[in-house]
Amino acid sequence: MKRIAKSTLQTAINLVFFAVIGTAVLSATYYMTHATIVKSEEAEKLKLITQLVPNSLFDNAIMQDTLTLPPDALLGTDAPTTAYRARLQGEPSAVVFEAVAPDGYSGKIALILAVRANGELAGVRVVTHKETPGLGDYIELAKSPWIKGFDGKSDAAYGEADWHVKKDGGKFDYMAGATITPRAVVKAVHKALLYFDANRDKLFAPAVAAPKGDTP
């Protein structure tokens, strides 16, 4: 009995020893790479944002001028998202925010939108999707310029009926064989614009609680 207890203890100590060493190696790597990882993630985000909002449209630190949007039915989001505000000489020029099309052909399609201060779309990009490769994936800019069809559109200029694919009597192109995907994207973009119209002032409100908390 004593012998068994002793060997069990020895085995446990052995396992703990390896676990501690493993954790130490992981922690060291984490601290060494963490700053670079955050930096490359931010750079990637900024690259996407400047694709939508050209550099000429803003002179503020867009990555810092953020606003947390609560989950909203019009955005299709079920978790808080971040909006990035572009300003030119202090005047709001555009806002970048996320929206989700919940009804894609195979699940959710995550979008990022940039809307100018006048309500016009500066651009839309698909962030993630699971649509059929080669069929529904023309919503990606890498595959087709379809997504650029949203540039310059607004809720005011296009009526309710126009915010559909052409097959449904609207004004947006689609590709035969894959209508569910563009239908979902068009609907989500339209709803996001309605959200923008309803929350315009809030979206552009000056950063009251700046992330650093240096403004009262």
Add this chain to the structure above:
Amino acid sequence: MTAQEFKDILYNGVWKQNTGVVQLLGLCPILAVSSSVVNGVSLGLATTLVMTLSGAAIAPIRAYVPNEIRIPVFILIIAVLVTVVQYLMNAYMYGLYVVLGIFIPLIVTNCIVLARIEAFASKNPVGASALDGMAMGLGLTAVLAVLGGIREIIGHGTLLSGIDLALGDVAKHWVIHVIPDYHGFLLAILPPGAFIGLGLLIAGKNWLNLRKERKLKGAQAVATPIDGGCSPSLHQS
């Protein structure tokens, strides 16, 4: 390690016991990421790195690990090494990290890594174990490269697309458009294309083996297939 041992380990890993087309271990990543050369080779090299490091890390401590807990300890060490590789890729090859995504942490569950540790590194010295891990990994990488190439050419008509994600913007012009104005062939990109492609590779490997055997035996034709891909006796664990 003698030169002959060195050669044997290398030959075993890359060709005779090739993980992709002979041992058929770790099919999940093989089938999932082999949609292009760059994806396949990148994951193959990441796996090679993990296998080399884990072979080198486990061989020296093999005497101190009690038999009863060797599997958890081995898995722990493999998981640590994979996570280290994941952090490094996330930090220094961000674009590629995004593409390979979930398959990097999944290297831990790739049975080939644990299989080589069990079959080789837990019984052999450090140098030989590291070499075995590297050879096995390179064999896997070669299969991923060939399969990725076949699927990419048939599916997209290109080669090396996405190489800029791995090597930076300088490599943007390295993409080869093998077939200009190609409209793509969906089947090759989807999972069935991976199965068909791998099946053809296995058949090709078996055919080469048979031919070699025939040559050795001269005019006498070989009736029974040697080195069959699925033969259980070839599985090391």
